[in-house]
Structures are given as structure tokens and as C-alpha cells.
Amino acid sequence: MTSRLFAALFLVATMGFAQDKTVPVFENGEAQIVEGFSNYKDYIRHDLWVQTTFNTDGDDTLDRVHVSVTRPKQTDTEGLKLPVIYVTSPYFAGVAPDVPGIMWNVEHELGELPTQERAHPEVKRLGERPIISNSHISKWVPRGYIVVHSSSPGTGLSQGSPTVGGPNEALAPKAVIDWLNGRVKGYTTPDGDEEVKAFWSTGKVGMTGTSYNGTLPLAAATTGVEGLEAIIPIAPNTSSYHYYRSNGLVRHPGGYLGEDIDVLYDFIHSGDESKRPYNNKTVRDTEMANGMDRKTGDLNDFWNDRDYLNQMDGMKAALLMSHGFNDWNVMPEHSNRIYQKAKAMGLPTQIYYHQNGHGGPPPMTMMNRWFTRYLHGVENGVENDKQAWIVRENDKRDQPTAYDAYPNPEAKDVTLYLNKGGNQMGMLTTKASKRQKTETLVDDFTISGKDHAQASKSTHRLLYATPTLKQDLHLSGESTISISLSSSKPAANLSVWLVSLPYTDDAKVLTDNIITRGWADPQNYKSLTESEPLKPGQFYDLTFKLQPDDQIIKAGQQIGLIIFSSDKDFTIHPKPGTELTVDLDKTTVTLPVVGGLEALKTATE
Known part of the structure; x- marks a missing residue:
């Protein structure tokens, strides 16, 4: 066999092999469901702990965040690298039971506090390794993404303490994104030194989630972390003050009369039981008790430090916001204030508003185009689309009307x-x-x-x-x-x-x-x-x-x-x-x- 003929046969064989590989497919600017990525039983699922830069639970070691990964088998068998859809939450491992007295008593005069102390229920952690959550997997993995979940500090198997808007809740997802880009270390156990590397990650990350889970993508984005390319927060709480206060008034979120930031702390604290006494004393009974000020409702440094509008200067991620105009839990101002600042900063920005209550993501085609453009790099022109999408009265949620901006320029x-x-x-x-x-x-x-x-x-x-x-x-x-x-x-x-x-x-x-x-x-x-x-x-x-x-x-x-x-x-x-x-x-x-x-x-x- 001549060398020229051998080279030709090798090229044909190589081309055939390449064509047999499973790769993402795009049509009309959207990632399509690929059969080779759609067999749930073939997915590779594993967990790990990512090293952070903070220590919030009183021991002498830096906290580690519990992370789980769901990826197509081709990331192992074919060396395929894919972008990541990342979801983090304080809720994945369970929440406090609804016991009498968990809320603040509201039957008292203004400027006073109730005489009886609130109940402090203990959260029993739920879930079994290596799975933290199954959310978003069926939506994104078949379209050529890897889905990553993590539990927030002090919840589930993540170390540290919940702070409800404190710095560690932004630095924890930042650490995970840094790990996905090879900048920090991940380990097979919470206290061991056997490393896990994200060899299957392109380094491009998008985040999404609803309510608290929608707050945390914004928190991560405010750190300016490299690799977080796009976020889709849905009904996010962007300021604890705007959630629990209103123009100086103690005002509770709709449906949760008597809730305050310390109630939410108790509600999510599903982490290591041995660390809870320290966390309770340090965060809930000291920082929150001294800062939340239920007597006057005044704005102070405690609340300002939990307002992501104040922390957006370093943000680079493309932003697609989603909210309901009749959301009286996390009220629509939470998204609007961030959208307006992002727009003023010149970031790629869109906002989707519907006429219903709490929650409600944008239509799948909007989310798909957003992540396709900024994670896969497909030039689909989404950045040139209309900036505001409003679901008109009695219209279907997937049929919003497009406007140049919000508010209506006219x-x-x-x-x-x-x-x-x-x-x-x-x-x-x-x-x-x-x-x-x-x-x-x-x-x-x-x-x-x-x-x-x-x-x-x-x-x-x-x-x-x-x-x-x-x-x-x-x-x-x-x-x-x-x-x-x-x-x-x-x-x-x-x-x-x-x-x-x-x-x-x-x-x-x-x-x-x-x-x-x-x-x-x-x-x-x-x-x-x-x-x-x-x-x-x-x-x-x-x-x-x-x-x-x-x-x-x-x-x-x-x-x-x-x-x-x-x-x-x-x-x-x-x-x-x-x-x-x-x-x-x-x-x-x-x-x-x-x-x-x-x-x-x-x-x-």
C-alpha cells in the first residue's frame, strides 16, 4: 500500500469517526434535543466538594461547598466538553417544619417587639449522595449542556453557615465556577485531599433559578467571576431590605405575615448539626438580631450589605430577568431595579414580565436563545432582540408582546x-x-x-x-x-x-x-x-x-x-x-x- 493511499484511507476513517461523535445541534438559534444526549440512564452523576475562600462555621478550615454533576456519557467516552447550566439553592436538602410560633407575632404596637420569643425549629437534612437535585436536567442535558447543582453554605452537606445575603452566599457559587474553570480545587470528600477536576467543562457557565434560587445567580454575577457568561434570575430577591421592609416600614412578604430575615435563616439551616450552635449564636442571634431592627424598620449597613444593587459594578454576565407583576411575595421592583442598572451599565439585558404571581420562567425559546448565544457562542442575534417582553392580559405566557424597553418608552x-x-x-x-x-x-x-x-x-x-x-x-x-x-x-x-x-x-x-x-x-x-x-x-x-x-x-x-x-x-x-x-x-x-x-x-x- 502506498503512503498516499494509506493517508487517504486514514482521512476517510477519521472523518467517519468524527461524524459519529455526538455533538450539540442548533437550529434557528436554539440548541436542539439530541438523541445521543437524551438517555437519562446513560448520564454520569457524581458529587464533590469545592474549596472556598471563607470560613463561617467557627472551625479552623475553609468551608467547602457540596456540588453534584450530571453530564452526558460522551464527556467520558468521546472527550466531549460542554458548557454548564448551574443551579444553587439553600432549599435542596430540606427546610424547617411549619411549627407554631416560627413567625414573629405581629399583634403589637408600632415601635415595640412582642414579649414572647420565636420558635426555632431544627431542619432535618434530606437527600442521598451523589444527587443534590434533579431540577433542570431533563431540560438542558438533552440540548448539549452539563447540569451542576450545589447546596448553599450551611445547608445540606455544604459547610459553613447560612447568612441570607451575606458575602459567603456570593462567594460559594463563585468558587464552583472557578472550579469549573480549573482555578480552584474540588475534592471527593468534605475533608480529604483527593482531587476532582472538571475536565469536561468548556468553562462557560450559565445560572438560573426561581426566588432564592434566582437570587444566587445574581449574587454570583456581582463578583465578576470569569466564566459566568449569562444568568436568568426568576423572581429573585435582590434586596433583603426591600423584601422585609418598605420605605422605613416593617412590611412582610405576601403570604408570610410575621416572617423576617432570621425566620428565613432558621427555615434553611439544614447543614451540619454540630455547627448549628455556633452559627446560630454568631449569625442569627448576634449579626441579625443587632442589624435587622424590627422596632424602627430603618435602613442601615446590615441591610445595605444585603442589597445586590449596591454590588453590581463588577458584573459582566448577560442578564435575562423574569418576574410577575402580581408577585406580592418577591415584589416586581426586585427585578426592575436590577434590570435598570444592568441596562445603564451597557450589559446585554432583557426583561420578561407576566401578569401572574410568584415564579414563572421566560418561555423556553427565550431561555434557549440566551444560553445558546452566551454559552455555546452561536451568533443568533439575541442581543439585538427587543429588550422588554410583556405578557398581555389574558395572553398565554409563551406569547409575550415585545417592546423596546421597560417601562414602555411612550x-x-x-x-x-x-x-x-x-x-x-x-x-x-x-x-x-x-x-x-x-x-x-x-x-x-x-x-x-x-x-x-x-x-x-x-x-x-x-x-x-x-x-x-x-x-x-x-x-x-x-x-x-x-x-x-x-x-x-x-x-x-x-x-x-x-x-x-x-x-x-x-x-x-x-x-x-x-x-x-x-x-x-x-x-x-x-x-x-x-x-x-x-x-x-x-x-x-x-x-x-x-x-x-x-x-x-x-x-x-x-x-x-x-x-x-x-x-x-x-x-x-x-x-x-x-x-x-x-x-x-x-x-x-x-x-x-x-x-x-x-x-x-x-x-x-
């Missing part, structure tokens, strides 16, 4: 003025009326916001509404309330709802009635960092934003502004009777109307 602020009659229904108008004087409401936490909206007459709230809309009206952005009020007591809750009227009891459309909401502490009228007792009878001016929204209010409805004091489902419950008096001449609400004043006039006149 939205303009329109200021509305209050006209007397709020104990029944005063009017909201575009022109101020002189000498409206004052109107008073009496606090009663036992009355729900829905009851306030449906009452034809009440001394416990003030209600003002626009004329009935003759045409649909599109609101997009953040509404703002500027209010001048006095209180009969040194402290008072202040709650504001913007609703569409009539307020229906139909459960199918109940969320449509609430346009947006907001809460504030009048004691913080000067500053969020310092409150001062109110002098009864003295008027105080304060301005604050309501939650962001994008909603089309239908013709035949009215836009109603409800002002009341204690919010049954969100605030502390002081004894009823506090009087709030509102100066109508110095109180306004500003709405972000698509089309501005002319659109509002057309819809109401």
Missing part, C-alpha cells in the same frame, strides 16, 4: 389630584382644586384591602377614583404617591393601593383589580436611615414609589386610589384607632400613562 407621568369625598369616593382629576382641606381615616387592621375597595362608605379608608374609562388605558412603569398627612399617634402604618373598579370577587380576575401597591413609614419622611416620632396633629410630607406594573385598564373601569393605615396581610397589627388626616391640597398620585396626558384625557373625557 409612557409619560401624569399627575392626578384628590377631590374631597374619600370616605365614600372622591374624584381623581388632572386639575387641582383649591381649598380641598383635609380628610381623615381611622386605622383598623382587621379590615382587608379588598373590603376597603368594595365598601361604598367607610371611615377606615380614603378612596379617590378617575371617571369611568371610555377607552382602554395603558399604564407602564412606577406610580408615585406624594402625600401630606398627620397622625394622632407617634407612629402609624401607611398603605396605598391603586386598583381598578368595580372590585370583583371573581377569583379568576381578582389579581386584575390590584394595579399596584405601596407601603411607607411616615416617621421616615426625611430619610430611610433615620426615623423620628410623629407629633400628633403636625403634618408631614413624604413621597414614595409604588410597585412597577404594566397593565391595560379596560374601558368601563375606574382607576381608584385607596389610602389606609395598617394592611392586614403585610404590616404590623397595632390596636385600631389611630387617625390619619390627609391634606388633599398637598397630596397627588402620578401615573405612568402610555401616551401621557392626552391618552388619559381621551380615555376619560
